[in-house]
C-alpha cells in the first residue's frame with residue numbers, strides 16, 4: 001500500500017511517499033530555517049504563509065523523485081495535531097484537496113505518535129517500549145504498547161527540552177537553530193566547566209517529570225555561581241555544560257522509568273534525539289536496547305507520518321471530511337485514560 005505523507009506542523013514542509021509503512025520511495029523536506037533565522041525562532045504567521053507557497057512544489061518534487069504517479073497513491077496521511085494551527089491547516093487542507101481529487105482516503109494523524117514511529121521506518125521494533133520524545137515543543141517519557149497506545153510517564157513541567165536549547169543559544173547569540181549549534185559547540189567544550197543542579201520537583205509533580213526553566217535561569221543569570229574554577233567561560237564550555245545538565249536530567253528520569261516498568265527497549269524521537277551527547281549517553285548503556293532513528297528522521301519529516309498513517313489506512317481507518325487541526329493534545333497530559 002502506497003501512502004503519501006504530509007508534515008507541516010511547524011517550519012518543515014515535507015511530503016513523502018512510503019510503501020507498506022516502511023519503504024521510503026521519496027521524501028522532500030523543505031526547511032524554513034533560513035527564513036526564521038533572523039528572528040531566532042519560528043514565527044507562526046510566516047511559517048504558515050510559507051507552507052502555502054511551498055506545499056505544491058514539494059508535492060510535485062516528491063512525486064518526481066519517486067517516479068510515482070498520483071494514480072498510484074492508495075491513501076494520504078497528514079499531521080493534524082499538535083503544532084502551529086496555521087501551519088497544520090495548510091497541510092490538512094492540502095491533504096483533503098488531494099484526497100478529494102484523487103478519490104482516495106485520508107487520515108489525520110498525531111505528530112507525537114509519528115515521531116515515536118520514525119525508527120520503525122528503518123528497523124523492526126517490538127512493543128512494549130519506553131518512548132523518549134524530545135523536541136522543540138515536546139518532552140515526553142512514555143510507555144508505548146502499540147502504534148497509538150501511549151501512556152504518559154513523565155513530561156516537562158515548564159519548557160520543552162529543545163526549547164531550552166533554543167533559548168540558551170538565542171540568549172548567548174550562538175546561532176540558529178539552537179540545538180544544532182549547541183551540539184556542535186559542545187563537542188569542542190568541556191562539560192565539567194559548570195555543574196548545574198538537577199531540579200528537585202515539588203509535590204504534585206511526578207518522579208519522571210523534568211523541568212528546564214530552572215536550568216535556563218541558572219545558565220543565563222547565575223552562571224558565576226555554578227562555574228568551576230580553572231575553566232574559561234567560552235561558548236564551547238557553556239554549551240557543553242548546559243548540554244550535559246539538560247541531557248543527564250532526561251536520562252536519569254528515563255532510567256527510573258526503565259527500572260520501574262522492567263521495559264528495557266527505549267525508542268527516542270524528536271529533534272533533540274539527534275543530539276550527539278544524548279546518543280552517546282544512551283548508546284553506551286549495555287543494559288538498554290536503544291533505538292534512535294537516523295538524524296534526518298529525528299526532526300520533522302513526512303515519512304514518519306506516512307508510516308504511521310499506513311497502519312490506520314490499511315486497517316480501514318479514515319478521517320472525516322470535517323476533520324480539523326488542534327494546536328495541543330490534552331490527552332498526553334496526565335491523567336491519561
Ligand code: KG4
Pocket residue numbers: 010134135136137138161162163165166177178179180183270271272273274275276298299300
Ligand atoms: O522535532 P523537531 O524538528 O520539531 C518539533 O516538533 O519541535 O525538533 C526541533 C527541536 C529544536 O528545539 C532544535 O533545537 C532541537 O530539536 N534539535 C536539537 C538538535 N537538533 C535539533 N537539540 C539538540 N541537539 C541537536 N543536535
Ligand code: ZN
Pocket residue numbers: 111115135270271299300
Ligand atoms: Zn516534531
